[in-house]
Amino acid sequence: MTLDRRQFLAATAGGSLSLLGLLGLPRLAQAQTLVEQTRVLCGFPAGGTTDAVSRRVGERLRGSFAKISLVENKPGVGGRLAVEELKRSAPDGTTMLLSPASPITLYPHIYKSLSYGINDFIPVSTACSINFALAVGPAVPDSVKTLKDFLAWAKANPSKASYATPGAGTPNHFVAALLAKESGVDLNHVPYRGSAPGVQDLVGGQIAAMSSPIGDHLPYIKNGKVRVLATSGAQRSRFLPDVPTYAEQGFKSLVMQEWYGFFLPLKTPAEVVNRAAAAIKAAVSTQDTIDAFAQLGLEAGANTPEDIARAVREENAAWGPIVKKVGFTPEA
Template sequence: MNAFFGRAAGAILSLSLLSAPAAQAQDAYPNKPVKVIVHTLPGASSDVLARAVSKAMGDQLGQSFVVENRSGAGGAIGVDAVAKAAPDGYTLLAGASSAIVMLPIVLTRKLPYDENKDFAPIGVISRSPFLLVASQASGIRDLPDLIAKAKAHPGKITYGSAGPGTNPHLLGELLSQLAGIELTHVPYKGPAAAQADLMGGTIDLLFDTPSSALPHVKSGKTVAIAASSDARVTDAPDVPTLKELGYPSLTLYGWTGLYAPAGTPPEALARLRGALKQALHTPAVREFILAGGNDILDLYGDDMLAMQKQMQDFWRGVVKSRGIRLD
């Protein structure tokens, strides 16, 4: 009997050792589809970027990355959904700086999450400068012209944004402060509506991403008068930067980053960061991002969080000096 049990125990041990690699492979992350929540409407810059990168990351990791839009409340609905998700790596956030950096600063009420503590930063997908674009009906053709008109008619010149507390809103506030003018902010429920009213002459100005603005500039429907980038935008070489025009503090960018809920296992985060880096340097994805006037920063993990906190400090000062508070 002892010999029998000894042989049986040996056989069981051998089988368990043989099956261990298979079990580990089954459990390796990811072993099911990954959901990527975008807090904007379909077609917005963050949504388009998230879809391009998610497809490439899915190819890298051998699983589907499914993008789901949850817009509303300035982005807080989608962001909160990820903050409350299980920290297992299967629910991610593609978050724009408007929602991650700006929204918590401008709101008077406390959000149900902490943008710096409730997320594990994976990496920056891309950053984008803004073009300051004028309607044809406004008659504004360059920045000195804008400033002269604004000083002659305080509060009469309007500028749109995708909503209160967004990058374009606060860029307009900062331009007003630095140039000593008063522009009137007109918020919209998304960039498409603001762009339509700019072309229709309902509003005079809009800070917009190059990928969104340039088709209308090139068709003659709108006029690009300045760029917020450090150097001139490649696809708009005739448009001067705000830095060139005497406003270096307006060298500013929006960005979209990928996040997981805080507490996500380090192994999953490492795989996600590696897959994001590979995806961003896949020729097709890289070409797509750069063609839209965006940059690839190669910022991951703590480096991304450090940039986020730096921008929070900057915009907090602008919001305080301009007295911007939203309910």
């Protein structure tokens, strides 16, 4: 739940940090400011969208922010393990987190025993944004071509009407749970430890459907392994222009987009935060990164620490009444 594509691109273009100051520094001075080694925490397993973003940007932090930059996958409980690890880490730039917004902004409203809150971290910059998709695989008959078809099939086949997500309590889960509630059709949620294992089961016919980022399904559409029935944006995705949105198909409240952002531990010095933001901005602004993100159904875009901090506060405040109204829980 965040800005639409046009607003996101406008915000990130207008609020980005300048690298002119860094570019004017002597080579030796730049070398002295580099962190010796940084690890980029990723709360989802290798092969998924979050992992791909963390690796694409993490690799480009080498030489611009740190002498050595490594990605460390800590999958589990919808990305929370990595967030908790960041909270325990030293505030010196040696550890940062790449995460979808939801573990930071949404989870405080749905997990009663959560060990962190939005004020436990320093937001650094966005990296990209994404819409979600509902896709079906070979476990669903070829005659199911639309969202309406799928809901009718699911109602007639309740024992088979299961859907995967990258984790319980994620926005992907929220969208599908809201679809089930508004349609009156029981859909059985099967949470996975990230997108990759869920997609594998979807393509293999072990599960009927999956609600996850659009990019998870793009490689399998051309070969006919999956069919995307709906996307979650306010408008159709430029990556799937022939697929109608949930809203177009009668579900007006199922409009949702998520951004991915970088975070540092609380009390990290402002100078380190600003250098990290500048390095991330440089990394996501290159044409090869923009093109690589597009292959994953992602819109690249960086912003300032102030802008992403504002987005975190606003989204966290907005999620509260929505979760309460819908009655959404990780067990939904």
